[in-house]
Amino acid sequence: MSVGTHPTFENSPPGTVLTSPPDGSAVDRATGAARRVVDALLRTDRGNANLARVAEELNSIAEHLEEHAPAVAERLIDMWNGEGVTRHDPVTGPENALAPPLVLEGLPDGSVRGTVTLTIPYQGPPGHVHGGVSALLLDHVLGVANAWGGKAGMTAQLSTRYHRPTPLFEPLTLTGKLISVDGRKITTAGDIRTADGQVCVSVEGLFVDKSVPRPR
Numbered sequence: 001m002s003v004g005t006h007p008t009f010e011n012s013p014p015g016t017v018l019t020s021p022p023d024g025s026a027v028d029r030a031t032g033a034a035r036r037v038v039d040a041l042l043r044t045d046r047g048n049a050n051l052a053r054v055a056e057e058l059n060s061i062a063e064h065l066e067e068h069a070p071a072v073a074e075r076l077i078d079m080w081n082g083e084g085v086t087r088h089d090p091v092t093g094p095e096n097a098l099a100p101p102l103v104l105e106g107l108p109d110g111s112v113r114g115t116v117t118l119t120i121p122y123q124g125p126p127g128h129v130h131g132g133v134s135a136l137l138l139d140h141v142l143g144v145a146n147a148w149g150g151k152a153g154m155t156a157q158l159s160t161r162y163h164r165p166t167p168l169f170e171p172l173t174l175t176g177k178l179i180s181v182d183g184r185k186i187t188t189a190g191d192i193r194t195a196d197g198q199v200c201v202s203v204e205g206l207f208v209d210k211s212v213p214r215p216r
């Protein structure tokens, strides 16, 4: 897999933002609103008398968006156009309402770091983050760490250790760093910590240098 023109720690200043933060565009603001809706649907009173109308209005919004959507094959080409950082992925993508979204910066020691506060849509155990969500976030963090380290690959294995429950509603710091390269095999490690430095989840990933072709 090629890293194309992605910045690396050897050619870019510390603090380089490696993902695509929300930029205030209409699509990013609409996606932010969709995140609020997902969160609010989980929080609103189950007896909220307006929920039937809410369902109608949300379906009407979805119909409007679908009416203005090109064929999926065309949209995929558009999404993967250029060599830039993606705006649609489910971890950092400002255009993806499933993404928190996490913003990652590159550090001079070759690691990447980002802080995010997760809320109810990401819940697994009561008041805590779903383990699959932690693995999703860390898989992507390791992928970005590989790019910052000058490599890229597909995840072949992600070994995840859950040290303690990961809290919702408080800032979590995620880090990742490329550890070693052996031919096509790239080993990368990362973790999720609370603000006071407690490790909640740590991962080691094996990535293999191979890419899936972009849609054209």
Ligand SMILES: CCCCCCCCCCCC(=O)SCCNC(=O)CCNC(=O)[C@H](O)C(C)(C)COP(=O)(O)OP(=O)(O)OC[C@H]1O[C@@H](n2cnc3c(N)ncnc32)[C@H](O)[C@@H]1OP(=O)(O)O
Pocket (backbone or CB within 6 Å): 006, 018, 019, 085, 086, 139, 140, 142, 143, 144, 147, 148, 153, 154, 155, 156, 157, 183, 184, 185, 206, 208, 210
């Ligand atoms: C700035 C923003 C940038 C952009 C940042 C973007 C970040 C995105 C991050 C998301 C990353 C993903 O989720 S990627 C999506 C999830 N991953 C996938 O879908 C991958 C599906 N699997 C595959 O396509 C394949 O199995 C591969 C590519 C992983 C490997 O297939 P291959 O190319 O045929 O290679 P293969 O010969 O099998 O393996 C190569 C070597 O690795 C070893 N190997 C392979 N798998 C394993 C394994 N699980 N455990 C141990 N070793 C393994 C083999 O023994 C071999 O060793 P040796 O004999 O050479 O010693």
